[in-house]
Amino acid sequence: MTPAARRIVAAAEELFYHRGITAVGVDLIAEHSGVTKRTLYNQFGSKDQVVAAYLAGRDRRWRALVRATIDSCGDSLEAVTAPLVALQDWSAASTRGCAFLNALAELPDPAHPAHRVAADQKLWLRALFEELAGLAGCSDPATLAVRLLVLHEGVLATRLLGIDTLAESTALARSLVRAQT
Amino acid sequence: MTPAARRIVAAAEELFYHRGITAVGVDLIAEHSGVTKRTLYNQFGSKDQVVAAYLAGRDRRWRALVRATIDSCGDSLEAVTAPLVALQDWSAASTRGCAFLNALAELPDPAHPAHRVAADQKLWLRALFEELAGLAGCSDPATLAVRLLVLHEGVLATRLLGIDTLAESTALARSLVRAQT
DNA sequence: TCAGAGCTATACTGATCGGTAAAGTTGACG
DNA sequence: CGTCAACTTTACCGATCAGTATAGCTCTGA
Numbered sequence: 001m002t003p004a005a006r007r008i009v010a011a012a013e014e015l016f017y018h019r020g021i022t023a024v025g026v027d028l029i030a031e032h033s034g035v036t037k038r039t040l041y042n043q044f045g046s047k048d049q050v051v052a053a054y055l056a057g058r059d060r061r062w063r064a065l066v067r068a069t070i071d072s073c074g075d076s077l078e079a080v081t082a083p084l085v086a087l088q089d090w091s092a093a094s095t096r097g098c099a100f101l102n103a104l105a106e107l108p109d110p111a112h113p114a115h116r117v118a119a120d121q122k123l124w125l126r127a128l129f130e131e132l133a134g135l136a137g138c139s140d141p142a143t144l145a146v147r148l149l150v151l152h153e154g155v156l157a158t159r160l161l162g163i164d165t166l167a168e169s170t171a172l173a174r175s176l177v178r179a180q181t
Numbered sequence: 182m183t184p185a186a187r188r189i190v191a192a193a194e195e196l197f198y199h200r201g202i203t204a205v206g207v208d209l210i211a212e213h214s215g216v217t218k219r220t221l222y223n224q225f226g227s228k229d230q231v232v233a234a235y236l237a238g239r240d241r242r243w244r245a246l247v248r249a250t251i252d253s254c255g256d257s258l259e260a261v262t263a264p265l266v267a268l269q270d271w272s273a274a275s276t277r278g279c280a281f282l283n284a285l286a287e288l289p290d291p292a293h294p295a296h297r298v299a300a301d302q303k304l305w306l307r308a309l310f311e312e313l314a315g316l317a318g319c320s321d322p323a324t325l326a327v328r329l330l331v332l333h334e335g336v337l338a339t340r341l342l343g344i345d346t347l348a349e350s351t352a353l354a355r356s357l358v359r360a361q362t
Numbered sequence: 363t364c365a366g367a368g369c370t371a372t373a374c375t376g377a378t379c380g381g382t383a384a385a386g387t388t389g390a391c392g
Numbered sequence: 393c394g395t396c397a398a399c400t401t402t403a404c405c406g407a408t409c410a411g412t413a414t415a416g417c418t419c420t421g422a
Contacts, residue, residue, distance in 0.1 A: 002368065020287055022203035025409060036370050037411085043368095047410065102286035104341050106201055108277065122342045146349045153342075154335030160285050161303045161334075168327045176353075183398065206379060217400055218381085224398095228380065 005043045005053075007033040012054045017099050021051055021106050021114075051103070052113035058099055059121045065090060066128070076136040080144075080177045083125060083152060084170045097160030101153070125149060138180040148173055186224045186234075188214040193235045198280050202232055202287050202295075232284070233294035239280055240302045246271060247309070257317040261325075261358045264306060264333060265351045278341030282334070306330060319361035329354055 001009075011033035015024045026047050030037040044050045069086040073079040096102070100118035107114055129148045133141035151169045158165045182190075192214035196205045207228050211218040225231045250267040254260040277283065281299035288295055310329045314322035332350045339346045 004369070019289055020203065022201065022287070023289075026411080027408080036372095038371085038413095039369055041411065096289065097286065098338075101282075101338055101341060105278065105283035105286040106203070108200055108204075119342055122339070122344070126344075143349065146346055147353055149344075150332060150335035150339060150346050150350050150353075152335070153338035154331035154333070157279075157282055157334035157338045158303070158331060160282060161300055163303070163307075163330075165327055165331045168324065169331050172328055172331075172357075185399070207381080208378080219383095219401085220399055222381070 002043065004033075004035050004039050008035055008040055008043060008050065009053050009057055012050050013058065016051065016054055017094075017096055017102075021103060026050070048113055051107075052117060055100060055103055055114050055117040059117055062086075062090065062121070063124070066125075070132070076132070077177060077181065080129070080132045080136050080138070081148070081170060081173045082132070083128065084148075084155070084166070084173050087152070087155060087166060095159065095162060098153075098156035101156060102160075122149070122153075125152065133177070133180070136177065136181065138177065140180060144176060144180055147176055183224065185214075185216050185220050189216055189221055189224060189231065190234050190238055193231050194239065197232065197235055198275075198277055198283075202284060207231070229294055232288075233298055236281060236284055236295050236298040240298055243267075243271065243302070244305070247306075251313070257313070258358060258362065261310070261313045261317050261319070262329070262351060262354045263313070264309065265329075265336070265347070265354050268333070268336060268347060276340065276343060279334075279337035282337060283341075303330070303334075306333065314358070314361070317358065317362065319358065321361060325357060325361055328357055 008029060012024075012029050015029060015032060026037060026040060029050065030040050033040075040050070044053065066083050066086045069082040069089075070079050073082055100121055103114045104118050109115075126145050126149045129145035130141045133144045133148075138144050151173050155166050155169045189210060193205075193210050196210060196213060207218060207221060210231065211221050214221075221231070225234065247264050247267045250270075251260050251263040254263055281302055284295045285299050290296075307326050307330045310326035311322045314325045314329075319325050332354050336347050336350045
């Protein structure tokens with residue numbers, strides 16, 4: 001990625017997340033990144049590709065944070081709920097919920113490149129939950145993974161509503177893990 | 182509501198839910214409802230008001246369904262998870278998730294009339310869970326209500342991802358209720 | 363030295379956006 | 393009969409949409 005491309009994605013992230021994807025035009029992105037619209041199209045080809053790059057970058061950072069949180073856990077039982085703990089650091093001040101869910105809500109077309117990024121991230125999370133549950137010796141990793149995923153998405157959805165359910169959900173998640181050991 | 186207004190809201194619901202609110206213009210709504218744009222503005226004054234009417238109508242129908250589901254429950258313990266059961270009938274075929282969450286995702290401005298409608302619906306649901314839990318004799322209705330709300334929103338969020346978690350979440354919800362009695 | 367990549371600047375396209383103007387039609391009710 | 397509200401028709405407004413055209417600048421690397 002060229003310096004200009006990086007600035008474009010950074011500006012797009014700021015604007016898309018806080019104002020919505022459809023509501024933000026390419027002119028605004030170009031202006032906020034101090035770049036010409038020509039450069040934006042030379043680098044990305046279309047607005048849709050900028051959207052995909054925005055989500056892909058966010059996904060990369062999120063996964064890194066989750067992995068770091070897992071690594072910082074003492075035992076494997078605690079690690080199962082690490083993604084919930086990571087959510088505490090992840091945009092704690094933000095009241096705009098999950099960027100990926102929001103993108104899916106805004107872009108109904110399944111062919112949009114953003115769909116793959118968003119769906120992949122959630123499937124990855126479910127698989128991760130299942131893997132962690134297996135390592136911790138849980139009796140039914142697949143079922144537990146679905147339950148933890150629902151809690152995770154529920155926290156993000158209620159955050160969009162201005163209701164903070166993270167602490168409560170994390171506590172519930174821990175008890176679900178404990179019940180399977 | 183005049184006949185034309187009803188047709189406008191019906192067309193708006195169909196279009197907004199499946200294509201997104203920002204992506205649908207007033208011209209398209211007028212065309213699909215067989216009504217002039219002038220009539221639309223005479224009836225609603227602005228696109229934002231059409232959005233609010235769309236969500237308000239959906240909310241009314243959703244609450245009616247939930248109440249009916251509660252009434253059809255045999256005992257008060259079963260009634261606590263009635264909103265989850267209602268979700269089974271509610272747009273089961275739809276893969277576009279929750280209209281209210283989607284609206285909040287698309288419209289960041291808290292001053293938008295849609296925000297009140299969406300937030301009210303979720304706060305109503307939480308209060309309903311709490312009331313039902315109280316009637317069923319649960320030990321901690323407030324905590325249980327938050328947990329059930331998270332599960333509810335989690336089901337809707339994962340539905341947007343194409344993952345069906347309703348059965349699993351309903352089972353979990355029932356066990357949470359049982360644990361409090 | 364010179365070619366090419368990265369980038370800027372300005373201007374433009376046709377389409378669509380939310381919203382309005384002005385004037386006319388229809389049917390129900392007093 | 394007359395009136396009023398609901399609704400229609402056509403045309404328009406300035407702004408913004410995603411995307412393109414053309415031309416020129418600057419730095420790097422062979």
